[in-house]
């Protein structure tokens with residue numbers, strides 16, 4: 308009886324000590340991380356960080372100098388049914404401009420051994436049915452991104468690798484992409500989405516893998532990396548409010564209270580309700596109360612600056 312390891316069934320992405328050198332340029336250096344199914348994971352880093360090279364190694368398009376990149380426990384070249392396991396999107400403009408969207412998908416369906424009807428199913432799923440007979444040369448960026456996703460999904464793969472799928476999308480397109488990727492992850496798929504536009508990707512992802520100059524900077528659930536939110540509070544009696552807040556837990560860890568420089572206080576260790584209740588109990592007027600979550604961009608800058616300084 309053939310033995311099947313647990314990793315064969317779990318469509319996780321596992322990158323282990325992965326390195327890629329091009330002559331004197333090290334594009335990826337000793338990179339190790341795991342991407343789990345069921346969530347949308349952002350693969351983040353500035354231009355030239357090594358994201359595309361890593362994704363290309365995952366899909367067998369680039370050979371690693373050393374280390375391994377596996378999907379469901381195997382390198383791409385050893386997958387039994389690659390197009391049913393992995394769908395990848397690399398370039399939003401790589402269409403034959405004279406082909407219609409339906410022609411494009413039918414060509415790829417034929418290459419994968421799928422029936423023509425699969426092309427129409429995907430056009431419908433991606434909201435492109437009305438544009439099916441239009442030439443892709445006339446497509447907007449958002450339509451190209453949808454057609455790219457349709458192509459990647461032809462084999463109903465368990466793992467999706469999307470290189471910059473939010474590039475050029477308007478806010479409506481971003482909202483759509485967010486819903487679509489969450490739905491795919493909710494079906495138990497593994498979804499890895501790269502981007503260098505951190506403010507855009509924030510709303511798309513649950514977990515993040517952050518790289519810089521080919522090296523890992525941070526990985527994990529975005530909410531854990533960001534830490535608990537702070538509270539910004541504006542009071543005409545800021546000094547008294549600060550004293551009340553600092554003295555609010557005589558037996559425990561007192562909240563940290565810092566002046567922001569623009570008249571507000573930034574409070575760590577209490578939520579907005581806690582700050583409001585204490586202010587009310589001590590009759591300190593409050594004019595503004597805001598929960599301040601770290602943006603992915605702030606987190607990324609923080610992580611990469613720390614790394615540079617160390």
Ligand SMILES: Nc1ncnc2c1ncn2[C@@H]1O[C@H](COP(=O)(O)OP(=O)(O)OP(=O)(O)O)[C@@H](O)[C@H]1O
Pocket residue numbers: 329332333334352353354355356357358359360361502503
């Ligand atoms: N075929 C190649 N030959 C030589 N150098 C390469 C090659 N491919 C990538 N590089 C270099 O490797 C580094 C990483 O490039 P890569 O495209 O993987 O980064 P990226 O994070 O995807 O960047 P971007 O966000 O700009 O797409 C860069 O310095 C790039 O110039």
